[in-house]
Amino acid sequence: MESVLLRASPTAPEGRRGPTMLVTAYLAFVGLLASCLGLELSRCRAKPPGRACSNPSFLRFQLDFYQVYFLALAADWLQAPYLYKLYQHYYFLEGQIAILYVCGLASTVLFGLVASSLVDWLGRKNSCVLFSLTYSLCCLTKLSQDYFVLLVGRALGGLSTALLFSAFEAWYIHEHVERHDFPAEWIPATFARAAFWNHVLAVVAGVTAEAVASWIGLGPVAPFVAAIPLLALAGALALRNWGENYDRQRAFSRTCAGGLRCLLSDRRVLLLGTIQALFESVIFIFVFLWTPVLDPHGAPLGIVFSSFMAASLLGSSLYRIATSKRYHLQPMHLLSLAVLIVVFSLFMLTFSTSPGQESPVESFIAFLLIELACGLYFPSMSFLRRKVIPETEQAGVLNWFRVPLHLLACLGLLVLHDSDRKTGTRNMFSICSAVMVMALLAVVGLFTVVRHDAELRVPSPTEEPYAPEL
Numbered sequence: 001m002e003s004v005l006l007r008a009s010p011t012a013p014e015g016r017r018g019p020t021m022l023v024t025a026y027l028a029f030v031g032l033l034a035s036c037l038g039l040e041l042s043r044c045r046a047k048p049p050g051r052a053c054s055n056p057s058f059l060r061f062q063l064d065f066y067q068v069y070f071l072a073l074a075a076d077w078l079q080a081p082y083l084y085k086l087y088q089h090y091y092f093l094e095g096q097i098a099i100l101y102v103c104g105l106a107s108t109v110l111f112g113l114v115a116s117s118l119v120d121w122l123g124r125k126n127s128c129v130l131f132s133l134t135y136s137l138c139c140l141t142k143l144s145q146d147y148f149v150l151l152v153g154r155a156l157g158g159l160s161t162a163l164l165f166s167a168f169e170a171w172y173i174h175e176h177v178e179r180h181d182f183p184a185e186w187i188p189a190t191f192a193r194a195a196f197w198n199h200v201l202a203v204v205a206g207v208t209a210e211a212v213a214s215w216i217g218l219g220p221v222a223p224f225v226a227a228i229p230l231l232a233l234a235g236a237l238a239l240r241n242w243g244e245n246y247d248r249q250r251a252f253s254r255t256c257a258g259g260l261r262c263l264l265s266d267r268r269v270l271l272l273g274t275i276q277a278l279f280e281s282v283i284f285i286f287v288f289l290w291t292p293v294l295d296p297h298g299a300p301l302g303i304v305f306s307s308f309m310a311a312s313l314l315g316s317s318l319y320r321i322a323t324s325k326r327y328h329l330q331p332m333h334l335l336s337l338a339v340l341i342v343v344f345s346l347f348m349l350t351f352s353t354s355p356g357q358e359s360p361v362e363s364f365i366a367f368l369l370i371e372l373a374c375g376l377y378f379p380s381m382s383f384l385r386r387k388v389i390p391e392t393e394q395a396g397v398l399n400w401f402r403v404p405l406h407l408l409a410c411l412g413l414l415v416l417h418d419s420d421r422k423t424g425t426r427n428m429f430s431i432c433s434a435v436m437v438m439a440l441l442a443v444v445g446l447f448t449v450v451r452h453d454a455e456l457r458v459p460s461p462t463e464e465p466y467a468p469e470l
Contacts, residue, residue, distance in 0.1 A: 019298075020297070020298075020360070020361065021294065021297045021298050021299040021300075021360050021361070022298060022299070022300060025299055025300050025304050025307060025364070026300075026303060028307045028364070028368065029303050029306055029307040029310060032307055032310035032311055032313075032314055033203070033310050035314055036310055036313050036314050036317060039314070039317040039318070039321065040317060043317065043320060043321060043324075055182075057180065058180070058182055058186065061175070061176070061180055061182075062190055064241045064242065065168075065171075065172050065175075065190070066194070066197075067237050067241070068128065068168070068234050068237045068238045068241070068242070069168050069172075069194065070194075070197060070201060071230050071231070071233055071237070072128075072131065072132070072135075072164060072168065072230075072231070072234045073164075073198055073201050073202075074201045074204075074205055074230055075135065075227040075228075075230040075231045075234065076135075076161075076164060076227075077201055077202045077205035077206070077309075078205045078208060078209055078223045078224075078226060078227045078230070079139070079209075079223055079224055079227055080202075080205070080206075080209075080305060081205075081206050081209045081210070081223065081301045081302045081304070081305035082209055082213055082220040082221075082222075082223050082224075082301060082302070084097060084288065084291035084292065085220045085291055085301055086142060086220040086221055086224070087100060087150070088291075088292075088295070089219060089220045089221075090145045090150075092147070094292060094424075098288065098413040098414070099151075099413075100150055100151065100154050101154075101288050101413050102410045102413050102414060103151050103154040103155060103158075104154035104155075104157050104158050105158070105406045105409055105410050105413070106406070106410060107154060107156075107157065107158020107159060108158040108161050108162060108406065109158075109402060109403065109406040109407075110158070111158050111159045111161075111162035112161075112162045112402055113402075113403075115162040115163065115165075115166040115167075116166055116170075118163075119163070119166050119167045119170055120170075120246060120247045121246075123244045123245065123246050124167050124168075124170050124171035124174065124244070124245050124246070125171060125238055125242045125243065125244040125245070126244065127163055127166075127167035127171075128163070128167045128168055128171060128234075128235070128238045128242070129235045129238055129239060130167075131163035131164055131167060131168075131235075132231045132232065132234050132235030132238070133235065134156050134159050134160045134163070135156070135157070135160035135164075135227075135231050136228050136231045136232065137153075137156050138153045138154075138156040138157045138160055139224040139225065139227050139228050139231070140153075140228070141153030141156065142221050142224040143221060143224075143225075169191070170247070171245060172187075173187060174245045174247065175242075175243065175245060176190075178245070179243065179245070195316070195379075196313075196316070199309060199312060199313035199316060200313070202306075202309035202312075202313075203306045203309045203310050203313065204306075205305075205306075205309075206302045206303065206304075206305035206306030206307075206308075207302060207306050208223070208226070208302070209222075209223040209226075209301075209302040209305070210300055210301065210302020210303050210306075211302070212226050213301075223302075266388070267449055268388045268446065268449055268450060269388055269389055269397060271442050271445050271446040272381070272384060272385060272388055272389075272401075272446065273397070273400065273401045273404075274439075274442045275335070275339070275381075275439050275442045275443055275446065276381060276401050276405060277401060277404040277408060278408070278435050278436065278438055278439035278442065279338075279339065279342070279377060279436070279439050280405050280409075281404075281405050281409040281412065281435070282342065282346070282432045282435055282436055282439075283374065284405075284406075284409035284412075285409060285412045285413065285428065285432055286367070286370055286432075288413060289425060289428065289429075290304075290308075292425065293349075293353060293360070293363050293425065294360055294363065294364060294367075297358075297360035299360065299364070304364070307368060308367065308368065308371040309371070311368045311369075311371035311375065312371045312372065312374050312375040313375060314372060314375060315338075315371070315372040315373065315374060315375015315376045315377075316375040316376075316378075316379060317375075318372075318375065318376065319334055319375065319376050319379045319380065320379075322334055331379070331380040331383040331384055332380070332384070332446070332447060332450065334376045334377075334380045335376070335377060335380040335381065335384065335443060336440075336443050336444075336447065337376060338373040338374070338376040338377035338380065339373075339377075339436060339439050339440050339443050340440065341369055341370070341372065341373040341376075342369075342370055342373045342436050343433065343436045343437060343440060344369070345366040345367070345369040345370045346366070346370075346429055346433040346436055347433055348362060348363075348365070348366040348369075349363055349366045349367075349426075349429040350426060350429045350433060352366060353425050353426045353429060354426055355426065385398075408435070412428060412431065412432070415431070
């Protein structure tokens with residue numbers, strides 16, 4: 001059957017710019033950006049003078065890594081604001097768009113399970129170059145209005161995502177330790193700086209996507225076209241400046257078996273996996289729903305996305321301040337707070353998306369709170385995973401964490417596929433609220449188990465090993 005028969009009528013209305021959402025989005029973006037800047041400046045002034053790393057070889061090596069990695073991240077973020085809008089622009093129905101998202105999630109699961117083995121077999125540098133090629137092809141598929149071509153593009157996107165979050169980090173760690181013999185204690189400083197600039201890139205990418213979609217004349221496909229030169233440059237720089245490295249492969253079955261044993265033998269790991277699966281599956285559904293909730297009311301999607309990323313950056317800044325010497329809150333407390341904020345936000349959304357009584361401004365505020373919670377959640381979860389899961393079993397355990405996470409997200413999108421557009425969105429937020437209440441119960445269970453566990457506390461500044469001030 002021709003894909004055109006799958007699409008809605010070409011007379012289907014698209015969202016028009018309404019002054020309320022337009023002004024609200026820009027005001028929120030400026031306010032959040034100012035808050036982030038103020039917090040970062042305050043944190044820098046309060047930080048005691050550190051010993052800056054002045055090793056020229058290390059700084060040159062770090063720059064070679066950042067040049068490629070930041071280009072890859074920028075290309076990835078540039079596509080995010082207009083993905084749903086592009087499919088809507090091609091007049092596909094929401095149910096058909098949901099299937100495209102499910103295809104992307106399923107691809108991420110399948111390729112994510114074998115990504116580490118694939119990267120070790122191909123070589124880390126080759127895998128990063130492969131990422132630039134597959135993601136460029138993924139962007140090119142967006143120029144087509146054929147449904148099957150778009151499905152192939154989503155599959156390529158899943159492969160590219162798996163490579164982005166495995167090959168680059170693996171290449172850097174191997175080069176840092178094995179080839180250059182730099183101290184292993186310097187690695188967290190490099191990735192901490194990368195995490196901060198990742199947020200900044202996401203904010204800039206949203207503004208850039210808004211600009212190119214509005215000015216170039218290609219419409220929602222413009223950000224995907226603009227991402228291709230960035231990907232090509234990332235691949236070219238990796239080919240020119242990076243050396244190749246490989247690692248001894250561990251059998252996939254052994255990796256998964258070891259991860260499963262660790263998961264079942266330690267209640268802390270099992271509860272962490274439960275929290276991650278429930279929390280992040282809701283975030284995946286939020287990523288799908290924010291555009292159809294806000295776009296009909298004229299929201300500038302690129303600016304809205306940048307506001308989301310600024311809220312997430314604000315949450316990360318609050319995490320660093322909260323766990324600092326002055327306040328010394330623990331990641332477990334901040335994880336609990338993040339889940340509570342999302343529960344509250346989802347309850348807000350069940351009312352603000354009621355058919356006939358929609359309140360886009362309230363929905364936007366709830367979405368911003370969810371992103372703020374993500375800024376608290378991800379560093380908290382990362383800290384707890386490092387402390388609870390043995391390093392040798394990290395890959396296997398994370399594989400098991402991802403399976404229920406993506407299955408729950410796919411199930412939610414399939415439920416949306418079979419539901420009425422207006423009532424389906426509200427009902428989905430109600431279901432997500434129930435899921436987050438379950439996540440909250442799992443957090444309470446984990447807190448009960450680890451409340452006397454000193455290992456899961458942030459060490460005082462005097463106990464931390466030296467890492468270079470970057």
